[in-house]
Amino acid sequence: MTENNTFSIAEAAAQAKSASRVVAQLTTTEKNALLTDIAAAISAGKDFILQENEKDISAGRAKGLTDAMLDRLLLTGPRIDDIADAIREIVALTDPVGDIRNLTLRPNGMQVGKMAIPLGVIAMIYEARPNVTAEAAALCIKSGNAVILRGGSEAIYSNLALAQCLHQVLQQHGISREIVTVIPDTSRGVIEDLLKQSQSIDLVIPRGGEGLIRYVTENSRIPVIQHFKGVCHLFIDKYADINKGLDILVNGKTQKPSACNALETLLVHKDIAAGFLPAAAKALVPAQVRIHACELSQPYFRDAAPATPEDYHAEYLAQEIAVKVVDGFDAAIGHINEFTSDHTEVIVSQDYSRAQQFIRRINSSVVMINASSRFSDGGQLGLGSEIGISTSKLHAYGPMGLEALTTEKFVVFGDGQIRD
């Protein structure tokens, strides 16, 4: 990393590419030792990191950032401990690199398999969350990738402080510091430049609002992991266990409405509407959930607004939900297929065949039977830490863990075979 005024993205990307060959060759033991020391360095650097974070917070206050934004930006002693713990959890994850899968014998005696390898260089573009800086760097290192981090300008002092801790450990281990690059230039033009480095960067992962993700998608010459929004559906089937349905509805909608895996639309089979909706209306009262109801469901709710097509597209990210009574199973599938964001859809049903059909016919990235949409998360699904989520089908689909930061090459073990 050179000084701000001479920083060249093309140069940084080329150095990252060359460093990616180094990190790709580290053994799991070496990578774990590195990450363990990075966690320790972050804990040990707490005072310095807090002092730099304070600069971001003051600047943010002066700029008039909202309380929510300041809270995302804020680091505290316990939050820094959480970052260090998150890195220690990544140490504990299984390293996918080097695994050979499906080694099979060809008729001519060659053995052919596929070996997991790192992607190369990952660029992360995200907003003002300093914890992403450390966790994304750790996930990339663990999966043998170099990483280029471009966080929100509001977090620049915090991000550079974390980078300093990382670089200090890389130096101690005698490993190229270009494995992790935090871009010091906070101008918007930097993103545009970054997205042109397809010679050096293998994948771009944007994390943030729909605007950022659209901007990156439309301007990138490098493959991008896309996740625009989460319009998650819950379908209460005719054969639903009503109590399970209520629990899953309340949990999905109210536990963390700002999350992309929160429920946004409730579909109810017409034959169970009279049994389910009165209880649902009551269950949603404590969290003061605003209801946008279709004609048939409106009578069950006090003060429900009429649901419009926009409501069925809406990602409220708030205590707000669209409710629709559907004519039957096919109508529920039809509605989901029309309005899906390819994030997460849930059926509540005790009927074996209908549950299986739902799983088969809905091709969103996460499809669930009788479980809360809030489980649609890398940690909850067993991936360990999550680097992002993909709602487009190429390369990865759904929450992405270490595995999604690798690809597979063919390996062939021969003994002199030639082709006829």
Place this chain on the structure above:
Amino acid sequence: MTENNTFSIAEAAAQAKSASRVVAQLTTTEKNALLTDIAAAISAGKDFILQENEKDISAGRAKGLTDAMLDRLLLTGPRIDDIADAIREIVALTDPVGDIRNLTLRPNGMQVGKMAIPLGVIAMIYEARPNVTAEAAALCIKSGNAVILRGGSEAIYSNLALAQCLHQVLQQHGISREIVTVIPDTSRGVIEDLLKQSQSIDLVIPRGGEGLIRYVTENSRIPVIQHFKGVCHLFIDKYADINKGLDILVNGKTQKPSACNALETLLVHKDIAAGFLPAAAKALVPAQVRIHACELSQPYFRDAAPATPEDYHAEYLAQEIAVKVVDGFDAAIGHINEFTSDHTEVIVSQDYSRAQQFIRRINSSVVMINASSRFSDGGQLGLGSEIGISTSKLHAYGPMGLEALTTEKFVVFGDGQIRD
């Protein structure tokens, strides 16, 4: 498919998307029955297809196409039988769709797995090879995808004739004909339009020369499978079995030099150069291979041209090869990493550790020990038919079979679980 003059790409792509939901839900039995009947219809339609192909051939002659191009365009009775046979081979392949992998139990009792699903809509953009039309359609149907085919304008009559056979069978089976769309409009603007349909199309696979692939890559708003060129390397290690090395050299260079998996550069360890190169020079004489030799290897060849850096980048696709003596194992790895096209690299060595190191340190899409680069092909590696080859790491890397036309969604089997 509407008439040429009213054909709308956006409309066709939207119809393909809607049809993709139909083909995604067909069972393996249904898809195999469809493909078996398509193979039969192509055989039965031989006279009609030959008659339409004759129109392409006449037009091609009038346009002054080269003999090689005319040969690629030409269909004959036996070639049509080959197409039908290729489709029957696709029937015999394992259907990946619906497989659930890695179903594991979470601590809260949920079972979480990943199910293979079709990508959706695949667009193929290719040159004047009518066999691609039928085989790509069959691979997409087998993997549950809809397909949009845009072949070279030179093959338009042949492609539309094949499409007619396919559509007739789809109609007999009562299945939406929009599952397979052959674009009747042969203007170049059509490709531009097609590459904008990211709402409907999930993946673009271009097949053809580097120019076509660069054009598609640079103009697409849809993910593209890239395969620019194949500069395949053979490294004869110090501990090589010389006879295996000679066989693999001659096979890799001369058996089909026009293939992307043919050898383009020979690297020889300096300690074996005096033992290997005289025999290599002799072995390459019968095929009249032109040699571009480095300074150290030049004395071993009669009439060798001096190798320039351009030679190390060259994809000759002809009886021509660059030869370089390298200082050691690391120098060989370094040369490959500098000049790789990420296609296929081969080591010939009897030394266990060095062979393993080569596999580990070279991250091209296919890495081989003691086997001919000519095996770098979907059929030879055991994938069955190949829809294309990827030399970029996202989604697929190396030869692509049915599996590469699918993605994986998460499936969660719960029993009322909610998140704390």
